[in-house]
Amino acid sequence: MFKNVKMSEFEQALKSGNAHILDVRELYEYEEGHVPGSINVPTSEFLKHMHLIEKDKHYYIICLTGSRSQMVARYLDQQGYQVSNVLGGIIVYRGEIEE
Numbered sequence: 466m467f468k469n470v471k472m473s474e475f476e477q478a479l480k481s482g483n484a485h486i487l488d489v490r491e492l493y494e495y496e497e498g499h500v501p502g503s504i505n506v507p508t509s510e511f512l513k514h515m516h517l518i519e520k521d522k523h524y525y526i527i528c529l530t531g532s533r534s535q536m537v538a539r540y541l542d543q544q545g546y547q548v549s550n551v552l553g554g555i556i557v558y559r560g561e562i563e564e
Contacts, residue, residue, distance in 0.1 A: 475525055
């Protein structure tokens with residue numbers, strides 16, 4: 466079962482340097498600013514881009530507030546993927562932002 470992670474845990478994973486991040490916001494949101502190294506897979510086109518996600522990696526799923534990411538994390542978990550939902554989303558993230 467996927468778990469919800471607090472921002473502090475997500476930021477620790479980022480510091481480790483090997484966190485895989487899926488940003489499920491729409492492209493225009495992602496382009497306004499995102500976590501460096503994240504991959505944009507918009508919720509509205511998610512099934513079309515699922516081939517980008519590898520089952521042998523653990524992914525942190527993030528969106529604006531944590532609701533879309535929770536929905537995607539639940540779906541991926543049901544499909545056998547290793548995922549964590551980032552609680553609070555990008556609006557509570559205080560780290561580096563890439564545009």
